[in-house]
Amino acid sequence: MKARVVVTLKNGVLDPQGKAIEGALKSLGVEGVASVRQGKVFDVELDGADANAAKAQLQAACEKLLANTVIENYQIEV
Amino acid sequence: MKAAVVVFPGSNREGDMARALTQATGRQPSMLWHANHELPAGTDLVVLPGGFSYGDYLRCGAIAGRAAIMDAVRAHAARGGLVLGVCNGFQILCESGLLPGVLMRNANLRFVCRMQHLKVERNDTAFTRHYARGQTIEVCIAHGEGNYEADDATIERLEGEGLVAFRYCDAEGRLGGEANPNGSRNDIAGIYSDGRNVLGLMPHPENLIDPLVGGIDGRGLFESLASAA
Numbered sequence: 558m559k560a561r562v563v564v565t566l567k568n569g570v571l572d573p574q575g576k577a578i579e580g581a582l583k584s585l586g587v588e589g590v591a592s593v594r595q596g597k598v599f600d601v602e603l604d605g606a607d608a609n610a611a612k613a614q615l616q617a618a619c620e621k622l623l624a625n626t627v628i629e630n631y632q633i634e635v
Numbered sequence: 636m637k638a639a640v641v642v643f644p645g646s647n648r649e650g651d652m653a654r655a656l657t658q659a660t661g662r663q664p665s666m667l668w669h670a671n672h673e674l675p676a677g678t679d680l681v682v683l684p685g686g687f688s689y690g691d692y693l694r695c696g697a698i699a700g701r702a703a704i705m706d707a708v709r710a711h712a713a714r715g716g717l718v719l720g721v722c723n724g725f726q727i728l729c730e731s732g733l734l735p736g737v738l739m740r741n742a743n744l745r746f747v748c749r750m751q752h753l754k755v756e757r758n759d760t761a762f763t764r765h766y767a768r769g770q771t772i773e774v775c776i777a778h779g780e781g782n783y784e785a786d787d788a789t790i791e792r793l794e795g796e797g798l799v800a801f802r803y804c805d806a807e808g809r810l811g812g813e814a815n816p817n818g819s820r821n822d823i824a825g826i827y828s829d830g831r832n833v834l835g836l837m838p839h840p841e842n843l844i845d846p847l848v849g850g851i852d853g854r855g856l857f858e859s860l861a862s863a864a
Binding site: 570571573574577621622623625627628 | 693694697698701730735736737739740741742743744782784785786818
């Protein structure tokens with residue numbers, strides 16, 4: 558089974574990389590960019606076929622390693 | 636003082652750290668590979684050195700923070716044992732939950748490598764007895780992710796309970812402005828755990844122990860440790 562985990566910075570956490578990208582987009586003339594926040598995407602292949610079990614496994618993976626929950630949120634798509 | 640330096644794939648300051656420890660304590664620390672599950676018997680101090688463990692993949696210190704040896708380091712700290720994390724070692728301590736907060740990308744997005752003054756916040760800990768309270772020392776920094784961040788409640792607790800160990804300052808001891816190299820909250824360069832037996836800091840005191848390379852202000856930390864146990 559294929560799954561995707563998206564990790565993003567929590568609201569209010571300063572994101573210097575996102576800010577730099579936002580500035581670069583503006584300097585490239587890309588119009589209408591109000592703000593940019595940078596995150597991470599993990600594409601994970603799992604052995605089992607049960608969606609609920611997969612979600613539980615990935616939640617454990619996020620809590621243990623994939624996200625630093627002090628500053629990051631995560632979303633799991635199965 | 637029996638010290639152990641933990642080596643992860645990508646650590647690169649363990650030799651400097653061993654040299655500083657040997658100079659202050661008169662005995663060589665044991666070098667400990669991260670896959671070990673136990674510390675050498677009788678270890679007083681565990682040191683997590685600087686470097687780029689696991690190539691800084693995922694987040695700085697994230698993978699090393701979950702290495703096998705870290706359970707033993709956590710148990711050592713829970714017993715009141717001394718733990719020192721420098722630079723990447725500080726990032727590993729935050730990722731492993733031994734210290735609160737997180738080291739974010741420097742606010743100016745640049746890797747900073749320069750001499751840096753620090754203010755010693757208190758001198759009644761195992762790490763700082765050989766300094767004066769409020770003393771300004773000059774050491775060096777070399778990091779891209781040293782911007783200390785934590786939620787407001789954590790910052791308030793660190794400040795209220797005297798858990799800030801070092802702050803960035805200029806040569807006259809003034810905080811803030813240009814003296815802060817990375818945007819760190821409250822100019823924080825290093826923090827203690829609740830019991831003040833765990834210290835994490837971004838600067839490298841282990842590189843300022845020999846007049847030949849620019850100063851000896853880092854010696855105080857290792858001499859304090861040598862006399863602590």
